Amino acid sequence: xxxxxxxxxxxxxxxxxxxxxxxxxxxxxxxxxxxxxxxxxxxxxxxxxxxxxxxxxxxxxxxxxxxxxxxxxxxxxxxxxxxxxxxxxxxxxxxxxxxxxxxxxxxxxxxxxxxxxxxxxxxxxxxxxxxxxxxxxxxxxxxxxxxxxxxxxxxxxxxxxxxxxxxxxxxxxxxxxxxxxxxxxxxxxxxxxxxxxxxxxxxxxxxxxxxxxxxxxxxxxxxxxxxxxxxxxxxxxxxxxxxxxxxxxxxxxxxxxxxxxxxxxxxxxxxxxxxxxxxxxxxxxxxxxxxxxxxxxxxxxxxxxxxxxxxxx
Amino acid sequence: xxxxxxxxxxxxxxxxxxxxxxxxxxxxxxxxxxxxxxxxxxxxxxxxxxxxxxxxxxxxxxxxxxxxxxxxxxxxxxxxxxxxxxxxxxxxxxxxxxxxxxxxxxxxxxxxxxxxxxxxxxxxxxxxxxxxxxxxxxxxxxxxxxxxxxxxxxxxxxxxxxxxxxxxxxxxxxxxxxxxxxxxxxxxxxxxxxxxxxxxxxxxxxxxxxxxxxxxxxxxxxxxxxxxxxxxxxxxxxxxxxxxxxxxxxxxxxxxxxxxxxxxxxxxxxxxxxxxxxxxxxxxxxxxxxxxxxxxxxxxxxxxxxxxxxxxxxxxxxxxxxxxxxxxxxxxxxxxxxxxxxxxxxxxxxxxxxxxxxxxxxxxxxxxxxxxxxxxxxxxxxxxxxxxxxxxxxxxxxxxxxxxxxxxxxxxxxxxxxxxxxxxxxxxxxxxxxx
Numbered sequence: 001x002x003x004x005x006x007x008x009x010x011x012x013x014x015x016x017x018x019x020x021x022x023x024x025x026x027x028x029x030x031x032x033x034x035x036x037x038x039x040x041x042x043x044x045x046x047x048x049x050x051x052x053x054x055x056x057x058x059x060x061x062x063x064x065x066x067x068x069x070x071x072x073x074x075x076x077x078x079x080x081x082x083x084x085x086x087x088x089x090x091x092x093x094x095x096x097x098x099x100x101x102x103x104x105x106x107x108x109x110x111x112x113x114x115x116x117x118x119x120x121x122x123x124x125x126x127x128x129x130x131x132x133x134x135x136x137x138x139x140x141x142x143x144x145x146x147x148x149x150x151x152x153x154x155x156x157x158x159x160x161x162x163x164x165x166x167x168x169x170x171x172x173x174x175x176x177x178x179x180x181x182x183x184x185x186x187x188x189x190x191x192x193x194x195x196x197x198x199x200x201x202x203x204x205x206x207x208x209x210x211x212x213x214x215x216x217x218x219x220x221x222x223x224x225x226x227x228x229x230x231x232x233x234x235x236x237x238x239x240x241x242x243x244x245x246x247x248x249x250x251x252x253x254x255x256x257x258x259x260x261x262x263x264x265x266x267x268x269x270x271x272x273x274x275x276x277x278x279x280x281x282x283x284x285x286x287x288x289x290x291x292x293x294x295x296x297x298x299x300x301x302x303x304x305x306x307x308x309x310x311x312x313x
Numbered sequence: 314x315x316x317x318x319x320x321x322x323x324x325x326x327x328x329x330x331x332x333x334x335x336x337x338x339x340x341x342x343x344x345x346x347x348x349x350x351x352x353x354x355x356x357x358x359x360x361x362x363x364x365x366x367x368x369x370x371x372x373x374x375x376x377x378x379x380x381x382x383x384x385x386x387x388x389x390x391x392x393x394x395x396x397x398x399x400x401x402x403x404x405x406x407x408x409x410x411x412x413x414x415x416x417x418x419x420x421x422x423x424x425x426x427x428x429x430x431x432x433x434x435x436x437x438x439x440x441x442x443x444x445x446x447x448x449x450x451x452x453x454x455x456x457x458x459x460x461x462x463x464x465x466x467x468x469x470x471x472x473x474x475x476x477x478x479x480x481x482x483x484x485x486x487x488x489x490x491x492x493x494x495x496x497x498x499x500x501x502x503x504x505x506x507x508x509x510x511x512x513x514x515x516x517x518x519x520x521x522x523x524x525x526x527x528x529x530x531x532x533x534x535x536x537x538x539x540x541x542x543x544x545x546x547x548x549x550x551x552x553x554x555x556x557x558x559x560x561x562x563x564x565x566x567x568x569x570x571x572x573x574x575x576x577x578x579x580x581x582x583x584x585x586x587x588x589x590x591x592x593x594x595x596x597x598x599x600x601x602x603x604x605x606x607x608x609x610x611x612x613x614x615x616x617x618x619x620x621x622x623x624x625x626x627x628x629x630x631x632x633x634x635x636x637x638x639x640x641x642x643x644x645x646x647x648x649x650x651x652x653x654x655x656x657x658x659x660x661x662x663x664x665x666x667x668x669x670x671x672x673x674x675x676x677x678x679x680x681x682x683x684x685x686x687x688x689x690x691x692x693x694x695x696x697x698x699x700x701x702x703x704x705x706x707x708x709x710x711x712x713x714x715x716x717x718x719x720x721x722x723x724x725x726x727x728x729x730x731x732x733x734x735x736x737x738x739x740x741x742x743x744x745x746x747x748x
Binding site for chain 1: 364
């Protein structure tokens with residue numbers, strides 16, 4: 001056993017060194033450029049690293065190879081999801097004043113065409129004498145997703161970790177899922193997305209949902225690429241008022257970056273609920289009611305319209 | 314005496330060359346098709362952005378046209394199968410008209426659904442990655458089945474007619490003889506062949522009935538399996554089927570009149586045929602009316618919040634004009650016309666049939682679009698153009714092109730093949746004379 005371990009470690013270290021020799025690190029040269037290969041000289045400065053089997057090893061700094069990003073996960077992995085997780089979102093309506101930083105961050109992160117929004121912030125008023133409030137919606141990532149049920153080609157799918165994603169390389173653009181979704185969450189690429197060349201040419205990844213493709217459906221993906229890295233979705237970190245909480249139901253924790261709550265406590269104490277519970281879609285997005293609000297409800301759209309009317313009259 | 318009658322029937326029913334009217338008719342149809350193809354090329358190059366469909370109205374007249382085609386194709390099973398199995402003999406001259414309407418309509422139903430796809434280049438994914446749980450896959454399966462059964466029901470009764478046409482080479486001209494020989498030269502009119510043919514037609518007539526019900530029920534399920542107000546209805550299958558039989562029967566009335574005039578078939582498509590077909594249309598319109606009452610008045614009695622916006626939009630709101638036009642032209646007016654004996658004369662019956670067909674097309678539009686524009690959550694955070702739907706010229710051109718294409722297939726079919734079954738007509742006459 002012992003010898004085996006050593007040889008495996010040796011293999012890793014040699015592999016690392018070999019890799020480093022192939023593509024060295026130099027301040028003057030692009031390390032990914034082949035020309036940089038011959039330039040490596042040990043700097044004498046040693047860096048401590050943790051090897052795969054938990055031992056501390058030392059490597060000369062010059063041999064370290066910068067890794068661009070983790071390689072994108074394969075389509076099969078992206079379809080399975082992250083084992084042992086069940087992602088959940090909590091949206092606190094008492095904190096929302098329709099700043100729409102979530103929407104901007106989301107549109108930017110996913111390179112959406114102007115006018116397309118995966119996150120919508122609705123001015124809601126259920127009846128004449130009930131209180132108006134802002135209701136941001138993402139994809140609900142339902143546990144009984146109507147969209148997945150109707151997709152004829154398995155282009156939209158439900159993962160083990162609860163996330164519903166779209167494979168834009170497979171979608172045939174029939175738009176049945178859009179008709180099936182009661183939350184109007186899905187957005188269609190009616191025209192070719194206006195993307196910079198380097199983004200448009202990237203291979204599509206179900207987890208980043210980038211690049212969007214003409215004639216296919218897109219929607220909120222809970223930023224599956226960010227959650228794989230252990231980071232928060234863009235809308236959560238962008239919101240200045242901490243409206244969005246994101247977390248894992250198995251760990252029973254949700255956080256908006258600044259505050260962290262036990263998910264079950266938060267839902268119990270603040271009487272959390274889900275949208276259109278009667279449809280039986282079992283969403284993964286919970287809402288906290290708009291009580292004890294941080295901001296009064298002001299609909300700027302309405303006010304502008306009123307002003308226009310005043311000017312007219 | 315008998316031989317003379319037989320030869321006269323053959324001479325009357327052999328396909329005829331187009332006159333100048335026929336040529337103009339075909340030219341106009343081809344022109345409309347070409348405009349449609351041009352519009353589709355535009356759509357292929359720039360994407361569905363050339364349509365007026367947007368995220369809320371994500372289905373438009375392509376889908377309503379699809380429903381219309383599937384509906385009208387059901388008449389094949391009604392006339393050829395239901396009436397044949399119930400031993401009704403007056404419908405014999407109409408069987409081929411009904412069957413070619415069915416075949417051409419179902420062909421264009423499949424074409425228009427591909428036109429609606431955002432990525433028609435990935436059509437093969439339906440076979441590579443098809444999932445049985447999706448109603449779209451059910452539709453693909455039953456429509457393909459229906460197409461082939463209809464094609465066979467068109468082909469088998471044609472076999473004896475090929476024989477007759479080949480024998481009458483001189484009258485028919487040599488143009489299509491090779492085709493007749495290729496399609497039917499194995500037919501020797503032996504008693505054994507006749508027996509096989511009769512049995513096959515019987516088996517097909519029985520199988521096509523459940524398949525016909527399946528195609529339109531599944532088409533209704535494309536809507537009814539969603540949650541949306543106006544679609545979320547257990548009534549939808551029966552509602553669609555009854556409407557489909559109505560529009561198909563209306564189309565047969567129209568086709569009967571046109572063929573009778575164009576090919577001088579007064580002796581074969583008789584006043585009696587119009588009278589009986591007219592009665593059938595009245596009955597079907599009443600059945601459809603019954604399902605409409607169920608579909609609209611029951612939810613209107615309750616006026617649930619989500620239904621209310623949709624229903625008021627139809628009854629008194631922005632769609633009320635189209636709604637009442639469609640209801641009256643597809644049901645009220647045809648019933649009023651055809652319920653009178655005088656109304657069942659060829660010309661008024663033709664008018665009633667036209668009203669049914671036109672009204673039914675708009676009815677399909679009303680089934681698809683208003684529902685999509687009444688989502689559960691209000692329409693918000695979208696450009697202004699997303700809130701309304703009126704088809705773009707490309708959509709109109711493609712829809713018109715597909716309708717013209719369907720009529721063109723029927724026209725060309727009638728040019729090449731006898732539109733009234735010759736052999737069956739001869740047999741019917743002989744039987745009649747013996748009696």
